[in-house]
Amino acid sequence: MNITVAGTGYVGLVTGVSLAEIGHRVVCFDIDKEKVMTLMKGKSPIYEPGLEEMIIKNQTNERLTFSFEPNIAYSNPDIIIIAVGTPGNSDGSADLSYVKKVAKDISKYLKKDKVTVVTKSTVSIGTNHKIKLWIEEDANADLKVDIVSNPEFLREGTAIYDTFNGDRIVIGSENESAAKLLEDVYRPFNLPFVHTDIESAEMIKYASNAFLATKISFINEIANLCEKIGANIEDVSKAVGMDRRIGSDFLQAGLGYGGSCFPKDTNALVQLAGHVQHSFNLLESVIEVNNKQPFLLLQKARGIVGSSFKDKKVAVLGIAFKPNTDDIREAASLILIKELIKDKAIVNVFDPIARHNVEKVFGDLVNYNETIEETIKDTELVFIATEWTQIKTFTISKYKELMKTPNVVDGRNCYSLQDMKKLDITYASVGRKTIIRENV
Numbered sequence: 001m002n003i004t005v006a007g008t009g010y011v012g013l014v015t016g017v018s019l020a021e022i023g024h025r026v027v028c029f030d031i032d033k034e035k036v037m038t039l040m041k042g043k044s045p046i047y048e049p050g051l052e053e054m055i056i057k058n059q060t061n062e063r064l065t066f067s068f069e070p071n072i073a074y075s076n077p078d079i080i081i082i083a084v085g086t087p088g089n090s091d092g093s094a095d096l097s098y099v100k101k102v103a104k105d106i107s108k109y110l111k112k113d114k115v116t117v118v119t120k121s122t123v124s125i126g127t128n129h130k131i132k133l134w135i136e137e138d139a140n141a142d143l144k145v146d147i148v149s150n151p152e153f154l155r156e157g158t159a160i161y162d163t164f165n166g167d168r169i170v171i172g173s174e175n176e177s178a179a180k181l182l183e184d185v186y187r188p189f190n191l192p193f194v195h196t197d198i199e200s201a202e203m204i205k206y207a208s209n210a211f212l213a214t215k216i217s218f219i220n221e222i223a224n225l226c227e228k229i230g231a232n233i234e235d236v237s238k239a240v241g242m243d244r245r246i247g248s249d250f251l252q253a254g255l256g257y258g259g260s261c262f263p264k265d266t267n268a269l270v271q272l273a274g275h276v277q278h279s280f281n282l283l284e285s286v287i288e289v290n291n292k293q294p295f296l297l298l299q300k301a302r303g304i305v306g307s308s309f310k311d312k313k314v315a316v317l318g319i320a321f322k323p324n325t326d327d328i329r330e331a332a333s334l335i336l337i338k339e340l341i342k343d344k345a346i347v348n349v350f351d352p353i354a355r356h357n358v359e360k361v362f363g364d365l366v367n368y369n370e371t372i373e374e375t376i377k378d379t380e381l382v383f384i385a386t387e388w389t390q391i392k393t394f395t396i397s398k399y400k401e402l403m404k405t406p407n408v409v410d411g412r413n414c415y416s417l418q419d420m421k422k423l424d425i426t427y428a429s430v431g432r433k434t435i436i437r438e439n440v
């Protein structure tokens with residue numbers, strides 16, 4: 001099948017490349033010419049394990065091309081998949097301007113009289129019907145547009161794996177032929193299909209992300225309570241997760257959730273509920289708990305160094321919003337760094353691959369380092385904000401050896417309390433007892 005994917009962000013690019021891999025002819029379109037030129041050279045603009053190899057393979061076998069020209073990308077496909085960004089507006093709702101632009105370009109450039117338009121971008125309920133209207137109001141009267149809502153559930157860092165091993169493919173459509181066409185597209189993945197109406201498919205995406213965010217905020221609140229009553233969140237989390245009705249995933253306490261989806265989608269769902277006069281108090285609390293989490297860690301750290309970070313050398317290890325990605329959008333680390341800068345600390349940062357993105361945000365306000373050793377040398381406190389393998393497997397005795405004062409505040413519970421107890425350092429983490437070094 002001839003498929004055009006609009007948008008070459010994480011979702012669009014991974015989707016387009018994976019569809020080429022299973023045998024479709026795919027054009028990945030983006031308005032960003034520079035990005036498209038990079039892709040044409042077989043280079044991935046984002047870090048995603050396995051993606052670049054798959055791009056090159058499918059370019060070579062001529063199933064995958066890239067374009068920044070809408071007249072080429074939208075002229076002849078059987079299916080157009082919309083995977084452009086829907087950033088949050090200032091009120092939390094989703095900004096649909098990129099989606100609308102795609103709809104308008106489809107009506108302008110499509111040369112066929114039938115097309116199926118599939119939305120993967122996370123959009124507010126009812127948007128798919130709007131997309132159909134936006135296309136039809138300018139198009140030739142004979143054009144038949146079928147719309148399908150087909151949300152994605154990819155995690156950054158494992159997006160290719162998730163595409164081929166997902167739990168379900170949700171197809172929300174208004175007629176059977178469109179649903180059948182999408183089944184034909186995705187059949188080689190051999191994953192279960194769930195057929196729904198369009199509104200339900202749109203809601204499934206929001207509900208899934210909101211539920212996962214709720215699990216995270218819930219376990220963070222339990223962790224905060226554990227600290228107060230002297231319990232250990234790791235043991236609590238493990239045993240709670242062993243109940244199959246609850247499940248062990250997304251019960252890792254820490255600095256809270258970040259990234260391009262959870263913060264945006266939880267806010268959008270609260271907004272959406274407001275528009276139909278429904279107060280989503282539960283989700284509002286989930287967001288509030290998440291927003292507070294980095295500040296609790298900062299409070300702990302301030303307590304350790306003695307109220308302020310002024311003129312103190314402090315390190316932040318891990319900036320990406322989670323391991324195996326260079327994405328720093330809504331990363332909790334950014335809040336830590338901003339607060340440290342505000343307090344006039346000297347800030348050293350380290351991330352194995354996200355440095356280029358961090359530089360765009362902080363420029364020369366912080367010091368960048370290539371190794372953990374350099375980053376922590378002579379510092380008075382180290383924050384751990386992302387559980388990268390490099391950080392989890394770091395020789396912990398070096399904290400004691402290299403730091404001026406060995407204070408480690410671990411926002412991701414990377415080390416076992418038993419191991420840390422053997423070193424004479426102060427070690428604070430989330431939902432576990434703080435270890436205080438002697439002679440403080």
Ligand code: UDX
Nearest residue numbers: 152153154155156250251252256257258259261321322
């Ligand atoms: C998420 C969803 O998982 C995916 O289905 C959706 O399509 C897009 O949003 P992603 O944002 O890539 O994927 O990351 P995910 O692995 O879900 O982690 C999100 C955030 O939650 C990260 O900041 C992570 O550190 C945090 N998290 C996750 C926790 O704090 N604890 C956990 O137990 C799990």
